[in-house]
Amino acid sequence: MAKLVFGHKNPDTDTICSALVYADLKGKLGENVEARRLGEVSKETEYALEFFKVDAPALLERLEDGAEVVLVDHNEFQQSADNIEHAKIVEVVDHHRVANFETKEPLYFRAEPVGCTATILNKMYKENNVELSKEMAGLLLSAIISDSLLLKSPTCTEEDVAAARELAEIAEVNLETYGLNMLKAGADLSDKSIVDLLTMDAKEFTMGDSKVEIAQINTVDLNAIYEKQGEIEAEINNIIEEKNLDLFLFVVTDILNNDSEVLALGNGQANVATGFNVNLENNRALLRGVVSRKKQIVTTLTDEYTK
Amino acid sequence: MAKLVFGHKNPDTDTICSALVYADLKGKLGENVEARRLGEVSKETEYALEFFKVDAPALLERLEDGAEVVLVDHNEFQQSADNIEHAKIVEVVDHHRVANFETKEPLYFRAEPVGCTATILNKMYKENNVELSKEMAGLLLSAIISDSLLLKSPTCTEEDVAAARELAEIAEVNLETYGLNMLKAGADLSDKSIVDLLTMDAKEFTMGDSKVEIAQINTVDLNAIYEKQGEIEAEINNIIEEKNLDLFLFVVTDILNNDSEVLALGNGQANVATGFNVNLENNRALLRGVVSRKKQIVTTLTDEYTK
Numbered sequence: 001m002a003k004l005v006f007g008h009k010n011p012d013t014d015t016i017c018s019a020l021v022y023a024d025l026k027g028k029l030g031e032n033v034e035a036r037r038l039g040e041v042s043k044e045t046e047y048a049l050e051f052f053k054v055d056a057p058a059l060l061e062r063l064e065d066g067a068e069v070v071l072v073d074h075n076e077f078q079q080s081a082d083n084i085e086h087a088k089i090v091e092v093v094d095h096h097r098v099a100n101f102e103t104k105e106p107l108y109f110r111a112e113p114v115g116c117t118a119t120i121l122n123k124m125y126k127e128n129n130v131e132l133s134k135e136m137a138g139l140l141l142s143a144i145i146s147d148s149l150l151l152k153s154p155t156c157t158e159e160d161v162a163a164a165r166e167l168a169e170i171a172e173v174n175l176e177t178y179g180l181n182m183l184k185a186g187a188d189l190s191d192k193s194i195v196d197l198l199t200m201d202a203k204e205f206t207m208g209d210s211k212v213e214i215a216q217i218n219t220v221d222l223n224a225i226y227e228k229q230g231e232i233e234a235e236i237n238n239i240i241e242e243k244n245l246d247l248f249l250f251v252v253t254d255i256l257n258n259d260s261e262v263l264a265l266g267n268g269q270a271n272v273a274t275g276f277n278v279n280l281e282n283n284r285a286l287l288r289g290v291v292s293r294k295k296q297i298v299t300t301l302t303d304e305y306t307k
Numbered sequence: 308m309a310k311l312v313f314g315h316k317n318p319d320t321d322t323i324c325s326a327l328v329y330a331d332l333k334g335k336l337g338e339n340v341e342a343r344r345l346g347e348v349s350k351e352t353e354y355a356l357e358f359f360k361v362d363a364p365a366l367l368e369r370l371e372d373g374a375e376v377v378l379v380d381h382n383e384f385q386q387s388a389d390n391i392e393h394a395k396i397v398e399v400v401d402h403h404r405v406a407n408f409e410t411k412e413p414l415y416f417r418a419e420p421v422g423c424t425a426t427i428l429n430k431m432y433k434e435n436n437v438e439l440s441k442e443m444a445g446l447l448l449s450a451i452i453s454d455s456l457l458l459k460s461p462t463c464t465e466e467d468v469a470a471a472r473e474l475a476e477i478a479e480v481n482l483e484t485y486g487l488n489m490l491k492a493g494a495d496l497s498d499k500s501i502v503d504l505l506t507m508d509a510k511e512f513t514m515g516d517s518k519v520e521i522a523q524i525n526t527v528d529l530n531a532i533y534e535k536q537g538e539i540e541a542e543i544n545n546i547i548e549e550k551n552l553d554l555f556l557f558v559v560t561d562i563l564n565n566d567s568e569v570l571a572l573g574n575g576q577a578n579v580a581t582g583f584n585v586n587l588e589n590n591r592a593l594l595r596g597v598v599s600r601k602k603q604i605v606t607t608l609t610d611e612y613t614k
Contacts, residue, residue: 096413097411097412097414098405098416099409099410102404102405103405103406105404106402106404106418106420106421107404109416109417109418110417111415111417112413113412113415114413299411299412
């Protein structure tokens, strides 16, 4: 039986591309590994896959007991496949914090504090002396552009920048042009429902004893999103009740100006105000220079919830 | 402020040596890192340190809030320094399962399913093109010999064996001779009380709904230990009552023959007999070829308790 490699639920470009590329590397090293996805592919990811003519991985509904799996771009069980608790996790390659993760036996676990899983995979090709194809380089490049908002996010390290420049050459694209086109394709929200906006890139976190969900979308037009604030709030309140959340934070990131306008609902609203030192007006606040959920939002809120 | 690097509580040779050696590597890479220990150094470790003329690390009583730390040879918080929950863990190098571990931020986390942390550190010198000194090679070698009972434990992988042979050359020692001398130094129990023998390397496990404690010691003379069987049983019965255990298994491992003579007390005695397919005579049984608590004893008993 093939091992399955997959990233997190609500897959983003790094998660999809890293699963595909790591399956490619493992295959070239003689292992029987297949990539999977845990949800729908975004328009941004679709743009990258079409550009480099690679098929999306098959959808994984639920893991069998005892299935051998490789996790990329995540480790927290609540972000992983259903029934992950009863799988055999043989390896993890990730660039996030470690939490809510547990195995019965020793495993390969490689996490590095870089901006993107793809940057680690780029190194792993070199370490194993395996050459990257144009297509696989293109997918890794797309992942870095996505996670770093074209190298502008504070999560972006020098290693990510160097990898991106190197990969753009192998992929035979202009980094800036290709990158902006890909991000714009992802920021096209015209066909999304309110529920789509709130779930397409949502992650749940345990902070102290509280459950916090943070959904993020990228846009080139903040106002167009908040025209529907009333409907958005009604839907968020449904989600809070259904999942018994302490806080739902909706983060709308302006990819042209690199700011985020957030909408916060739930008992934990005050933690947003104190954590970011802002006043919420009409449940909203502009967070200047904030674009990274991981490095700027999760850390700040975790501090508030655990202090 | 220097970062602190340390292994687990009840330090063994891998934990002490890996902390010292990783501090050496980091120092050579220009980082300010100091090794610490979380408890008394064993006689086995003392032998290795004296042989290679390296000082033991200083004792760490409790971490300051926010201290930057590097964990080696463990990750589970209950095995780590007091106040680890409020430290900033920047890196982990380990060969155990991952459990009860959590960070707020991304970090370097490197775990591999090999027999010893030292085997991973040996690779890291090469990856960073740093030469190992005779002394540091000697410490890494000692750690591998300790964790693998001179390459005979079922936890020992081909990578550990290759590393040990390579390190013995750099350390300028004969692997077998040095290894047996070091293990014998650790098996000198002449100054230990009965309570010491039962607690110096004891771990408690939950199996099904039962509490099982397994204490292990190494010796070159099984009979010398069991001369005091009466006193040992009296003390074990105290521990069983105090902790409300279903089973206490005292494992005396003969490092010359690679067998273990076990003493089992408690209601769960029968699980030892059926699990290992032996008759307990006078509460004792010889388990041929059994030396690894993790890989041979815990697994067998867990199966008995959960079938």
